[in-house]
Amino acid sequence: MARVELAVIDDAPAVALQGLDELWFQVAGTVCNLRCRHCFISCAPDNHSHWFMTRKQVREALDESVSLGVKEYYFTGGEPFMNREMEEILADALELGPATVLTNATLLLPRRARRLAALAANSPYTLELRVSLDGITREMNDAIRGDGAFHRCVEGIRNLVAEGFLPIITCMRSWPEHDTPHYLQGFRELLAEVGYHRPRIKILPPLLMGEEAGRTRGYEETERVTARMMEGFDASQLLCSRARLVTATGVQACPILLEAPSARVGETLSEAARTPVRLKESACFTCYLSGAICSNTGSGVGGEL
Amino acid sequence: MGGPPVGERGPGGRGAELALDAPMVGSLPGSPMRVAAFGGIYSNHRALKAAIADARRRGAEAILCLGDLGAFGPSPDRTIHLLRDEGIPVVRGNYDDSIARGLDDCQCGYTDPRDNHYARISYEYTLANTSPESRRWMAHFPREIRFHLGPLRVLAFHGSPRRMNEFLWETTTPTHFLRGMAEALEADVLLGTHTGIHWSRDLGDGYWYVNAGALGRPANDGRREVWYAMLSADSRGPGSGTNGSGPGGSVGLQVEFVPVRYEVELLADEMRDEGLPHEFIETIRSGWWTTCLEVLPGKERARGRW
Ligand code: SF4
Ligand code: SF4
Ligand SMILES: [Fe+2]
Numbered sequence: 262m263a264r265v266e267l268a269v270i271d272d273a274p275a276v277a278l279q280g281l282d283e284l285w286f287q288v289a290g291t292v293c294n295l296r297c298r299h300c301f302i303s304c305a306p307d308n309h310s311h312w313f314m315t316r317k318q319v320r321e322a323l324d325e326s327v328s329l330g331v332k333e334y335y336f337t338g339g340e341p342f343m344n345r346e347m348e349e350i351l352a353d354a355l356e357l358g359p360a361t362v363l364t365n366a367t368l369l370l371p372r373r374a375r376r377l378a379a380l381a382a383n384s385p386y387t388l389e390l391r392v393s394l395d396g397i398t399r400e401m402n403d404a405i406r407g408d409g410a411f412h413r414c415v416e417g418i419r420n421l422v423a424e425g426f427l428p429i430i431t432c433m434r435s436w437p438e439h440d441t442p443h444y445l446q447g448f449r450e451l452l453a454e455v456g457y458h459r460p461r462i463k464i465l466p467p468l469l470m471g472e473e474a475g476r477t478r479g480y481e482e483t484e485r486v487t488a489r490m491m492e493g494f495d496a497s498q499l500l501c502s503r504a505r506l507v508t509a510t511g512v513q514a515c516p517i518l519l520e521a522p523s524a525r526v527g528e529t530l531s532e533a534a535r536t537p538v539r540l541k542e543s544a545c546f547t548c549y550l551s552g553a554i555c556s557n558t559g560s561g562v563g564g565e566l
Numbered sequence: 567m568g569g570p571p572v573g574e575r576g577p578g579g580r581g582a583e584l585a586l587d588a589p590m591v592g593s594l595p596g597s598p599m600r601v602a603a604f605g606g607i608y609s610n611h612r613a614l615k616a617a618i619a620d621a622r623r624r625g626a627e628a629i630l631c632l633g634d635l636g637a638f639g640p641s642p643d644r645t646i647h648l649l650r651d652e653g654i655p656v657v658r659g660n661y662d663d664s665i666a667r668g669l670d671d672c673q674c675g676y677t678d679p680r681d682n683h684y685a686r687i688s689y690e691y692t693l694a695n696t697s698p699e700s701r702r703w704m705a706h707f708p709r710e711i712r713f714h715l716g717p718l719r720v721l722a723f724h725g726s727p728r729r730m731n732e733f734l735w736e737t738t739t740p741t742h743f744l745r746g747m748a749e750a751l752e753a754d755v756l757l758g759t760h761t762g763i764h765w766s767r768d769l770g771d772g773y774w775y776v777n778a779g780a781l782g783r784p785a786n787d788g789r790r791e792v793w794y795a796m797l798s799a800d801s802r803g804p805g806s807g808t809n810g811s812g813p814g815g816s817v818g819l820q821v822e823f824v825p826v827r828y829e830v831e832l833l834a835d836e837m838r839d840e841g842l843p844h845e846f847i848e849t850i851r852s853g854w855w856t857t858c859l860e861v862l863p864g865k866e867r868a869r870g871r872w
Contacts, residue, residue: 387737
């Protein structure tokens with residue numbers, strides 16, 4: 262076992278940052294109002310292993326980001342809207358550039374949706390809401406995301422659409438790939454019912470980590486990125502070649518590897534931008550195969566009609 | 567780090583390789599004070615013809631094409647012959663790069679199945695209908711063109727200075743990002759296209775970004791007109807549409823986006839005759855995009871109909 266582990270680490274290729282296009286914030290730490298079974302960082306109301314970022318912490322990184330030429334800001338958790346300062350944080354970010362929030366939408370009541378629309382209208386930049394919904398029926402979604410999640414999420418989407426947003430609906434694929442058209446159609450019908458007639462849908466490949474590893478299967482030992490695999494491979498496909506994740510306690514290589522000590526690349530953003538990422542983790546293998554599933558555009562199966 | 571990643575320029579990276587015989591940098595002769603620029607022709611030879619005539623009428627001393635000659639429209643060689651006959655310099659677009667090299671797709675990077683479906687139809691049609699001679703000509707398009715507009719240093723490219731197929735939309739491109747790039751590349755004016763929607767921004771202290779939009783299809787605004795950009799070095803100092811004076815100087819940039827009318831119905835007829843999809847025809851007739859919607863940011867998408 263030990264020998265295998267050592268060999269894997271020795272072989273792990275390094276990826277340097279080509280440019281800090283995407284700056285991610287673990288703005289809600291691992292705190293979430295839901296407790297999804299597939300959550301790849303096992304977020305929950307009582308998971309306090311990573312705490313909320315303060316507006317001041319975010320501000321400092323935003324200030325640093327200007328000279329680093331950042332193009333887009335992403336906010337994730339946990340559930341970003343569990344952070345009490347979230348709207349102020351978004352206002353700060355939207356002064357500088359476009360912002361995307363990855364949310365479960367269950368906390369997006371009409372009044373909050375209206376305030377978000379006002380924030381968006383006051384900025385020259387786009388505010389994107391990326392909503393996770395993991396099924397086309399209550400049964401399918403709630404089996405993964407917990408009782409009541411479906412109803413509250415769909416209501417959140419309704420509120421966003423009513424305010425003029427075109428949220429990006431993301432769904433982790435939990436079916437065989439060839440069934441995707443069927444599910445896309447199901448999403449379109451569901452979303453039309455809440456007034457969303459030109460939905461932006463993105464189907465994501467599953468990441469086998471955290472809770473998800475127990476639900477299906479973990480990565481196998483051989484599923485690692487090796488130096489040989491990187492020969493002739495376009496590293497710009499990997500998020501860590503153009504992104505970093507800022508947390509309350511330091512900077513990680515990418516939003517997928519919040520927990521991995523090997524993916525900690527610095528205390529400050531500038532330091533993290535200089536530090537190459539060693540692709541030691543098995544999740545890197547999924548990245549390698551799937552491309553940048555985290556960004557708004559890029560790999561992932563969309564479903565527009 | 568200091569500034570955006572200019573080190574990424576050059577061959578390598580997504581869709582960034584050049585055909586072997588292409589120079590990296592082209593130029594325009596002299597220092598014109600007034601230059602017309604357009605991109606995204608998408609085989610709309612009728613709009614192209616109208617735009618060239620209009621730009622001359624308005625006193626353009628030079629005309630520059632920012633790339634993407636093919637897609638959507640009929641008979642790609644008509645557009646190519648027109649540009650060649652007029653001697654208009656062309657910056658290499660992702661579409662031109664793909665066609666010249668016979669790649670599998672247009673390098674727009676669509677992942678949505680519907681967008682992909684239509685992108686494939688237009689790409690395969692364009693590839694099959696572009697003559698070998700045209701393709702050889704396109705293989706010489708430089709990746710960027712540098713020139714002086716009066717005293718202003720202009721860097722013209724297709725998508726972004728670092729990547730031919732990078733989308734620079736108005737609502738997703740921060741000012742600091744563009745400003746850092748302009749300073750690092752020693753250009754007062756960054757001039758590109760690729761998105762299909764025109765916009766410009768004063769980046770402060772004498773720096774500018776201009777997206778010339780597209781001649782090939784309307785700007786997803788419900789109007790039938792298509793657009794080009796007229797850039798003038800404005801020595802009369804600050805005024806409407808200028809960025810005022812840079813340190814120690816009084817020369818600003820004046821950007822005017824010019825709507826172009828052309829024979830939409832005749833083009834629609836040609837597209838129908840060529841068996842091009844009804845959706846493409848609907849776009850030029852209605853002014854609303856019907857395909858390639860996936861890459862639009864939320865705000866631009868919300869302004870359109872689909
Ligand atoms: S998947 Fe998202 S909504 Fe679900 S527990 Fe994790 S962070 Fe919360
Ligand atoms: S998980 Fe992906 S983005 Fe993160 S470090 Fe590994 S390869 Fe890079
Ligand atoms: Fe293009």
